[in-house]
Amino acid sequence: MAKANLIVLYVKDPLASVTFYRALLAQEPSVTYQTFSSFELPGGFTLGLWAEHTVAPEPAASGSRSELAFMVEDESAVRARYEDWKGKGLPIAQELTEMDFGPTFVALDPDGHRLRVCLYDS
16 A cells, blocks of 8 residues: 655755755755755655656646644644744744634745644644
8 A cells, every 4th residue: 555655845946945944844854856855754754845847747736725734732832833933034924823723823935835833633
């Protein structure tokens, strides 16, 4: 059986994206090529960064239609991540707010990909 464990984001500038995610995740990429790099994530997932001009077949559309969510253990961790990312200068698309599922916020990466922080579903 195939294991769905790779999340791929199409990026304009792979070097800028690697620099961004290296700082955000506080780790080095596990794979680095000229047009593709990846980072191992906790839980067995891998985040891939693919130069959009080399993606085949070419994507039919672009835009912010999905999110990469970082789930944390409690409300204080959501707030701490918010302060950390805001302090690092990440653009904030949704300020820290209370929703049905608890406190959350959305930041953006260099390509405008949405990065949500929220609580684990307990």
